[in-house]
Amino acid sequence: MTESVQTDVLIVGAGPSGLTLACSLARAGVSFHLIDRIAGRSPHSRALVIHLRSREILDQLGAASELAEAGNDVAGVRAHAARKKRLELDLFEDKLEGCRFERPLFVEQDRTERALDRCLAGMGFAARFGHELVEFEERADGVRAVCRDDGGRTYAVECRYLVGCDGAHSTVRRQKDIPFQGAKYAQDFLLADLDLDWTERRDLFFAFLDRKGFMAMFPMRDRTRLVTAGGGQRADSSEPTLEDFERVVARLMPYDTRLSNPTWITRFRLHHRIARRFAAGRVCLVGDAAHIHSPFGGQGMNTGIGDAWNLGWKLAWALRCPDARRAADLVESYHEERFPIARQLIRTTDRAFNLVSGSSWFAQIARGLLAPLGLRVLSLLARLPSLRRFAVVRVSQLAIHYRRSRLSGPHPIWKRFHRGPRPGDRMPDILVDGRWLHQSLDPLRPTLLIAGPGATAPGRCLPLSLREPTDEDRRLLDIRDGGVFLIRPDGHLAARAASSADLARSNLLPYSPD
Numbered sequence: 001m002t003e004s005v006q007t008d009v010l011i012v013g014a015g016p017s018g019l020t021l022a023c024s025l026a027r028a029g030v031s032f033h034l035i036d037r038i039a040g041r042s043p044h045s046r047a048l049v050i051h052l053r054s055r056e057i058l059d060q061l062g063a064a065s066e067l068a069e070a071g072n073d074v075a076g077v078r079a080h081a082a083r084k085k086r087l088e089l090d091l092f093e094d095k096l097e098g099c100r101f102e103r104p105l106f107v108e109q110d111r112t113e114r115a116l117d118r119c120l121a122g123m124g125f126a127a128r129f130g131h132e133l134v135e136f137e138e139r140a141d142g143v144r145a146v147c148r149d150d151g152g153r154t155y156a157v158e159c160r161y162l163v164g165c166d167g168a169h170s171t172v173r174r175q176k177d178i179p180f181q182g183a184k185y186a187q188d189f190l191l192a193d194l195d196l197d198w199t200e201r202r203d204l205f206f207a208f209l210d211r212k213g214f215m216a217m218f219p220m221r222d223r224t225r226l227v228t229a230g231g232g233q234r235a236d237s238s239e240p241t242l243e244d245f246e247r248v249v250a251r252l253m254p255y256d257t258r259l260s261n262p263t264w265i266t267r268f269r270l271h272h273r274i275a276r277r278f279a280a281g282r283v284c285l286v287g288d289a290a291h292i293h294s295p296f297g298g299q300g301m302n303t304g305i306g307d308a309w310n311l312g313w314k315l316a317w318a319l320r321c322p323d324a325r326r327a328a329d330l331v332e333s334y335h336e337e338r339f340p341i342a343r344q345l346i347r348t349t350d351r352a353f354n355l356v357s358g359s360s361w362f363a364q365i366a367r368g369l370l371a372p373l374g375l376r377v378l379s380l381l382a383r384l385p386s387l388r389r390f391a392v393v394r395v396s397q398l399a400i401h402y403r404r405s406r407l408s409g410p411h412p413i414w415k416r417f418h419r420g421p422r423p424g425d426r427m428p429d430i431l432v433d434g435r436w437l438h439q440s441l442d443p444l445r446p447t448l449l450i451a452g453p454g455a456t457a458p459g460r461c462l463p464l465s466l467r468e469p470t471d472e473d474r475r476l477l478d479i480r481d482g483g484v485f486l487i488r489p490d491g492h493l494a495a496r497a498a499s500s501a502d503l504a505r506s507n508l509l510p511y512s513p514d
Contacts, residue, residue: 003155004155004156004158005155005158006158006159007031007158007159008031008161009025009030009032009160010143010157010159011163011165012036012162012165012166012170013170014035014036014113014165015167015288016112016116017286017287017288017301017304017307018034018166018287019113019127020304020305020308021165021311022125023123024061024311024316027061027123028312028443028444028489030315030319034126034127035128035132035147036128036129036131036166037131039130040129041110041113041114043263043264044264045108045109046191046300047300048107048108048220048298049074049104049105049106049107050071050104050105050301051299051302051396051397052099052101052104053302053306053400053426054305055101056429058305059100059439060439061119063115063119066115066118067105067115068105070107071106071220071221072107074104074106074203075091075092075093075103075203076088076089076091076203076205077089077204077205078205079375083252083254087378087379088204089388091382091391091395092104094385097476098429098430099429100436106221108223112301130150131148131149132148133145134154135175136162136175138162138282139282141160143158143162143282145162161282161284162283163283163285164289165286165289166289167287167288168271172285173275173289178275178276178277179275180273180276181274182271182292184270185270188269189229189269190248190265191225191227192264193262193263193265194259194260194261194262195259195261196217196219196257197259197260199255199256203219208252212251213228213229213248214228215227216228223263226249228245228248240265240266242260242262245262246259270294272294273291273293274291277339278307278335278338279334279335284311284315284334287308290307293345293349294349299397306341306397307338310334311334312443313488313489314331316489317330318330318331320444330407333407337405337407399426401422401425401426402424403424404424409423411423419478420479421477422493422496423493424492424493425492425493426491427449427485427491428476428477432464433466440462441462441487441491442462442489443489444489445461446461446487446488447462447487447489448463449464449466449484449487450484451466451469451477452466452469452481452482452483469482484497484498484499
């Protein structure tokens with residue numbers, strides 16, 4: 001071995017999840033070693049959508065502005081069945097209270113990765129490409145890993161925690177012997193990145209259905225991506241061509257279109273799987289290493305970013321926590337909070353995806369006979385602002401909560417139907433002294449938001465004062481005279497109370513690293 005690296009965290013995989021985790025650790029002053037076996041960034045990417053919750057996270061890391069310039073705002077969806085437009089929804093025409101961003105983005109994954117690379121470089125760090133994990137040994141106080149660099153030389157990494165962000169074929173997950181349960185979809189799919197010449201809107205997600213199958217269209221700023229079911233062709237079939245897509249477009253689209261200049265055409269298979277454990281001892285799994293599912297709703301990369309954001313501050317706190325048991329509890333809470341999110345996501349996207357792409361007789365009947373009626377009913381229901389907002393908040397991942405977590409304080413029964421945030425919920429992003437709340441959160445300390453007069457903050461908290469809450473603030477926070485809110489570094493509420501004294505009795509403050 002040529003050298004030995006001493007670090008706090010070894011991150012295997014430098015995709016969006018690994019980069020988000022690395023940026024989160026860098027903000028907290030945690031040392032890490034970030035590696036990826038690929039030689040460099042690929043121009044081809046599968047993830048295309050950045051939802052509102054991910055935009056908030058990327059904004060805290062400093063990447064949101066660059067991505068807004070590179071991406072294409074998403075206004076809504078237009079769906080077709082049997083070559084007729086059945087549904088068009090401008091889902092984001094109403095501003096969501098408590099969220100600074102108005103629309104998700106269509107932007108290629110490689111651009112997201114480059115933006116995060118620059119954020120990491122601005123903090124003095126960079127991923128090491130061409131480096132791979134060979135093996136590792138877990139010990140009571142850490143992990144000893146053997147890595148191989150781009151020249152074939154091996155070196156040791158001594159770390160406190162190992163995090164696998166290395167995708168569906170994760171070396172970390174396999175060597176830790178964590179089962180990856182699930183199956184693959186029966187059909188294969190075709191993908192093309194190309195130029196699309198037509199006169200329709202470019203701020204909508206387009207879906208086309210008929211009895212035989214489906215096609216989805218994502219208009220990015222410069223290119224367009226088409227994804228379609230492959231018609232049950234075998235995995236060893238010849239590679240698809242532009243002519244294959246032209247035939248699908250002619251069958252499904254009711255518009256005059258011209259396809260040209262393909263930069264990537266491929267066939268691929270999809271799986272739905274989930275790791276049995278996201279955290280085991282000193283090893284954690286993030287993103288595709290922990291869960292993979294259909295691309296329905298564009299949730300995959302966003303869920304991985306959410307995983308990394310949830311884990312980053314916990315590792316930073318655990319590394320500074322003098323109590324070994326509390327440190328272990330913090331890391332264990334990562335699995336406790338994120339596993340149910342991924343499990344529910346797989347169930348939901350699996351059912352929906354099987355309907356739009358399945359080859360069973362039921363799926364064919366649903367697309368051929370029921371889809372036109374269903375889309376029409378959905379169009380009528382979506383005219384109700386409350387239902388539209390309900391759908392937007394969930395698709396955008398703003399509704400993700402950790403109410404049952406060991407890190408979430410109690411909530412009175414009589415307040416469970418109020419509109420304000422409950423412990424475990426994402427805090428509304430409101431202005432506090434001229435600055436957005438989420439931008440003000442401390443990566444190493446809990447933040448205590450004091451709404452109204454008369455409360456003081458414990459020394460271990462970062463105090464923020466909202467002296468004169470607006471009517472909107474009072475409605476979003478569900479306060480009348482005032483209150484205090486203990487906020488985690490990831491923007492989720494840990495506890496709330498009428499006063500600091502009441503909050504101290506929640507016994508959550510000892511989870512801070514001090």
